[in-house]
Amino acid sequence: METISGWGRIGAPGRQKLSEDLERLTDGAVLCRGLGRSYGDSAIPPAGSPEVATTVLADRILSFDRGTGLMRAEAGVSIEQLNRRLLPLGFFVPVTPGTQFVTMGGAVAADVHGKSHHVDGCFGEHVTRLKMRLADGRVVTAEPDGENHDLFWATVGGMGLTGHILEVDVKMREVRSPWIWQETKRVDDIDAYVEALKDAAGKFPMTMGWIDCLSRGANMGRGILMAGRWAEPGEAPKRYPRPLPRITMPLELPSFVLNKLTISAFNFGFYWKHLPREKKGITHWETFFYPLDMIREWNRMYGKRGFTQYQCVLPDSAGRGAARRMLELLTSRGGASFLCVIKDCGPQNRGLMSFPMKGISIALDIAVRDDTQSLVDALNEKVLEEGGRIYLAKDQFTRPEHFREMERGRLPAFLEARAKWDPKRRIRSAQSVRLLGDPA
């Protein structure tokens, strides 16, 4: 049996079906999949129906208005393709996650967010229309405030469980130059980092940062804060930024390569490489938005057992020490994560299951070991205590009882929407089987 996995490379039985013709491809399909960048099992089919409809060949832009930035695209068009084709015309996606290898369908299903969440919100907030194939075979359109608006907001962040996305209309952002003005700053510990992050959010449309989560004591959570904005034509180079060279991770590294020692050495180097405390200047948009995309198949670094990413958001109500408490738990459990990403989030949107809420988001890569399940359980219990929630696009280990408890306020409305649009739960994933108890 063939296997299929998320970006974390934890495989399950399954195969992909591809076609340029999405309407035909999604007829009777159990689940759609894009570029497979969700880390966990959200794009893995249920065991009993092991075939996903992969949308990547449906990659046509169907219309683009250079006056308004409004674009209609087939669901398999990736952000990478949009950047390559539309940035030379002066347009960029309104919201981008940390990889550009994400399809339009995936961006809506996970309601992706990025460095600009505190000002721009999530991807779904810039979508003006969806064309979808429902579980019963009908093809309908859904708009944020018009026709089928309940379907629209159940689909934004709905992990592909409300219907198959065929086309996405999104308002692209006009940028004044194809370059980024970036300011970066070395910060000594987690509390200072969170302060600096909140401070930068008032001045810059894009902020985020990486922290060293192995450092302890006074240095705990020291890191590099990055803030940026699109450069003005006067301060940017005249030429168009050349595509950056890419390398491919040629093989799967043995699991022992990433251990506490190598990770702390890497983190130490990363921190001290930033020698002047503050740096500013013009940078390439790919370096700024997509540093990891430079290494194709970097997920092979984690070896045969793969890895998981753990991302949670802790609400402002948990207080400013929440990030530190989370890190303390991680280090006390011996968890070793490569650079950990911390970013402040703006308010929650209308998406019934959209991840972000006002507060602070923490993302960690965790190599799979024998104790991964119990580590995730402990982190989830902490998140529950702080009143936070997890990001489904990253998850493969959360227990249903934890998930239901975190989402007790929102889940009933989502389940109601699913009951309306797919009463037989025909559309489902390995993740929805695990977390929502869908038929396997």
Next chain:
Amino acid sequence: MNVIFLGATKGMGRALARLMARRGDQLYLLGIGDDDLERSAADLGVDGRAPAGVGVCDLSKPEAFGAALDGALAALGGKVDAVIVTAGLFAPQDRLESDLELCRAVLDVDFTCTVLFCEEAKRRLLAQGGGVLCVFSSVAGERGRKPVILYGAAKAGLTRYLEGLDHKHRADGLAVVTVKPGFVKTGMTAGLKPPPFAGEPEDVAARVLGAIDRRRPEVYAPAAWGPIMAVIRRLPRFVMRRVGF
């Protein structure tokens, strides 16, 4: 240049058409399905020169070829520099053996119909003093190989026909470019396990466009398939009987 393109809506044709539209070539799209053609035309127009028009032309219906080409020619203002054919049918060997109707369709479309289309196109190109006729055949036509006996046979016939056409009409100004793609990851090959050196449609497109511009009679794409096929063409029969490819 002005180009009549049969098969620009999918796979390698889609990638090649994008490359050509982006550098300013004026395309006219032929293919099946009005809506599909319009969607591709719109896609090309986003960051390239919008096609002059689209017309329905089903490669399995030779009686309509002449009219479709005339319609395209008229939309291009009566002048065409190149005709490109990327359309074709594919099915795995076991399916072709078990379904002889399908087998006949593949043989008909990939050989007889493609040849008839080329005859119609050739006549029009020669009438204007020449041009380029670029047709996608396949490395499957190079040797009799177990996984592609029937498909390969049709492509072998097509390759020989195109070779002869080039020999006959080079002096008249008509260059025939035979494209021999190896395994390329497209909708046509979806579901097959990609061998080493499997290519992306974009790599093929860049190479084919170079061949069209230089009027090269034959091009393997991606490039790695040139040397690979040079070896396979020379393998003795007792080896070919033993290996699985």
